[in-house]
Amino acid sequence: MLVVRNLVKDFGKMRAVNRVSFQIKEGEVVSLVGPNGAGKTTLVNLISGHIMPDEGEIIFMERNITRFPPHKRIKMGIARNFQITQLFPELTVLDNVRNCVFSIRGLIGQFFKPSDNYEEVTSRAREILRRFHLDHLEGELPANLSEGDKKVLDIAMAYALESRLLLLDEPTSGVATSDKFKIMETIVKAIDRSKMAAMIVEHDMDIVFDYTDRVLVLREGTIMADGVPRQVMEEPEVRATLFGIGA
Amino acid sequence: MVLYILNGLYFGAFLFLTSLGLTIILGVMGILNLAHGSLFALGAFMAAWTIGLLATGPPSTALILAIICSMALTAAVGFLLERSLIKPIIRRPLEYQLLITFGALLLMEDVIKLVWGGEARYASAPFDSMGRANLLGLEYPWYFVFVMALTALAGAAVWVVMARTRAGIMLRAIAMDRDMAEAMGIPIKRLSSLAFMLGASMAGLAGALMVPTSPALLGIGMEPLIMAFIVVVIGGMGSLKGAVVGSLLVGQARSFGVGFLPELEMPILFLIAVLILIGRPQGMFGKG
Amino acid sequence: MAGRLRRREFVKWTGAGALGVATGATFSSRAYGATKKEVPKGPIKIAAVSFLTGAAAAPFGIPGDNTFKMMADIYNQQGGILGRKIELKSYDEAGGADAQVKLARKLIMEDKVDVILGYISSGDCKAVLPLSDELGALIVAYDCGSHELLEGEKSPFKYPKYTLGFRSKAHLGIDNIGLALMIKKYLPNVKKIAGINPDYAWGRESWRVFEVAMKKLFPGIEVAVTLWPALGATDYTAHITTLMNSGADIVHSSLWGGDAVTFTKQAIGMGLFQKTRMAYSRGEPYPQELGADFPEDQLICCAGTHYFLYPPHDKWPLNKWFVEEYHKRYNKYPTYPCYHAYQAFAVYKAAVEKAASLVGGWPTPEEIAAAMKGLAIETPSGYLHIDQDHNGREDVLVGFTKKVEGYPFPILDPKRMEVFPAHMVNAPAGVRTEDWIQSWKV
């Protein structure tokens, strides 16, 4: 479903992503690991279209989307969340999610009927909130949410875009360990394996092991390993990179 | 031809002095001070008044004293403005900042009226008494030469302050990154006042220098404000180099505009400004 | 009552019916309480609008306003108009055309003044005079010059343009035609002219009339350059240089107020007067303003025959009285705005008294207007005639500046002073000034 070839991104002299190539198939849940500054977030930004690559290409559903603007990619089914949660602080939780639904339904440009009068969209938004256990907060402003709930809302917004490829940038960072798994459970439940895939940037190895089928290890902008988590984690070089021990 | 360039320089001198203050304040405090023109007017009225008082004595001394008084007064008023109005809203959204300086503008216009009355104030003795210089076969009023020289001097002084003194370097630091500067423990409050006073006194100087050639009137500050605004937009917000280049450019553009496109003397300047804004919203020497 | 009527009117309109004239009557009665056939007790409310602040205050607004006050005082000493005391209020003309429209609307609709005597700027006149008929109130423009103010689109045009709008003086035609005739007489071999005029109605029209007249009198004359500084400009250096390089023999200028002073000072400083000669279409006040600095041998027009030395005091005592009275009160010689203010006030007074003698009792604005049309009175500067087009007709005085013993400023050289009679400098009613000039046989 996603094919990345020789992707390159430079920031000035510093090369953040260096000739990265990999694939993701339907139903896969892939984790992306690596030390800080390895280029994980940059990779997510490149695939989501937040920034444009200097070289290489990105193919999604057999189409070359390397130069597509974000809104086109989203239409095609690439959605993302943000490592540092990005919400709409002056809109209610419901509207935060509803905007996404309007957007993906191509209704976002409608300017005559109040949002509340779009029952179908609203109920869909509520359903998503329920799925992510936020339904009781729909009237609140993001500011009044707990860190964990903010995180979940951020993910729920990405999910609401009815994506086929979900790019999750550290969905559980900054969340109490007890909640981490609750969040992952909901996410994984939400992913319909028959036609969806996900790429999750993650630090927590337990999550990598428990919830993802494949892991990509990134170092200094290049992929140093790609495979089943348990096996990959055996490789001393990887352990050295990730935990700075062995080798 | 040479005369056009001279006129351009002469006009540019005023542009430079007024835009200097505007750009420093914009750079250091991120505020577009709409009341800046009123400071110019204040300087003009103060100078006209002083020269009027000293009408009996020699015009040159009257002029010098007038300049000193105007700069002192505008600096003081600048200080008051900064402390009373700008400081409280420095962290507030843009609309409040622009509006409060707008309020200050309205306020000062009427204060000037209250103090000096509504009639035009002429004080042309210094200009009349100086006569014409003979530069490379061209007749040109000494006074205009004097204005250009003094402006160059003032510009140099400001440059020295900004480049060489500790205060200047700290000001530049604030302009670059206010929060960082604050974190570094730079006394922002005091320096903001200093920047404001410096800018204000420059506007005052410009006003004082204008008065001998043209009467002090109500609303006299409007045109200088707009002109300085154009300069800042062209030169780049908060950039001294920008102020210099901008005022030279606008000065010449106007001088030759009047000479050869008399129908467009005003719009052409805005056209230049807009074109530059479209290409580089931060201006020629401004930072993004 | 009026309210109910208006409601009916509204209902009628929504019924897409036509509006009755009745509402018109009720309106004027409601808004103005114009009383019928007996003289009301209360004072006459007169609004005088002149520049009291800004560049035009010192040379125009203040002298004009002084004269209004002086005349109100004098008339009141004589028992007012038809026994009614005059209550004169002065207003500032500053703020531009839009501000003046708002002010005039307030004066008429809320303060319900009997008449507005005012306006120095042509821009303000053009904006305000139409309100006379729109709001049904008498407005007399006293100093502005725009000749298009009361002229139509093309000749012949229907007049009067406004039933209740007047100008108690001649328009700028006389100044600029006067200058042209003067140049023809004294400087017959002018080859090249230039112009520097303020960029609005007054400046544009002054130049147009002057240009048309010059081209008529000097076939094939060359126009070097025309400059249009904004009103209230502070720096004329670029303009002056352009004029000095233009090689023009004569530079026409209708700059006025502070602008004229500023320009002239900077021009003296830059040596313009060594290179060319200025022709000021309204120069009369500036020799007094600038004093001895004002260069000699420049052409000056007096917006009529308004000059503190003309008409000669022995031949025309009214001018002697006026000059002395004004000088006594304000310790300055009257400039032409003073004469214009006198004219407006005197014309209104005469018209009211004439109308009253015809209808008996206090006349309505319409009746006063009818009486004002065709009125002819004596003024300190000679005879003034308000023609059928509601515009004044005057002779015009043009001269050259000259330094003379006994005056701290150059006066008009008595030996080279010309008065062109009204019929030589005013177009007849119904003909546009430009077309009239074109029709001359030279």
Add this chain to the structure above:
Amino acid sequence: MAGLATKRKKTGALVLLIIGFVLLPQVIPSYQLVLLESGLCFAILGLGFNLLLRYTGLLSFGHGAYFAAGAYAVGMIGRYAPELYRMEVLIPAAIVFSAILAAIFGFVCVRHTRIFFSILTLALSMLVFATLVKLYYVTGGSDGIRVGIPPVLGHAFKGMRRPQFLEGFYYYFLLGWVIVSVAFMYLLVRSPFGKAIQAVRDNEIRAEMIGIRVKRFRWWAFLVSGAYAGLAGGLWSFVNGHVTPELAHWVFSGEVVYMTLLGGFKSFAGPIVGAIVFTFLKLYAVSGTEYWMLIIGITLIGIVLLLPGGLVGGLVILLERAKARAPWRS
């Protein structure tokens, strides 16, 4: 159910308000009524302006340009195409003309935000101002253009004086437009589009990442805002009877910002209240004293420093205080 009750209350209040406005001409003197009409025109302008400031997060300091565009559309048609000088042509013309201008200027402006946006809008409006002043033979320069009373649907107001026109038909005509504009804006800011531009205001990056085309949506908002200003300008030109370049000058644009903050830009009704209050405040300051700028300036500074929520904001606070003191009522 409580929601429904308040809703009914609200609609009730609204209906009363409209009835009040309809009956107003019977009670207040004609001069005040004309002033009010000016205020209503500025209210429409304020609504449009606030669509940018409040809902899109963009401070335009050159909104006078679009107001002027509408007013001059009327003036120019009167001057160059008298045969088209009919209300049913003029108002649409005003809207379209200003919308086009806003479309062009907006295309440039929406590429920037914050002070850059403000300065760019300011410069553009001053360009319009300078052009209007300089093209004397086309636009009448600083003298501006007269605006006569146009026929409406073939009905010419023959021999009618402007005050009658303004107190009679035109007041209700204007009121109609105000109601329509308010209603449309009310719907707009609650529509998906409205929520979208608020999203853009709140978080540009995220907005882009949920598929909102940030610049385009800003541009649309700019367009609508400009069209509102144009409509206001067109309607106002008949009230004033005279249009001048001053309308495009930044000082007028500054007054628009002032009105909006005076009323309170955080609330939907703010600009409307602000515009009407400002109109009366200014005129009575101007005619009451020659030091009107002092009054306007001090009120302005006072509002900014002491009442950042504006009049409406302050009122809301008062009401809440009252509620707090009398809990049984709410």
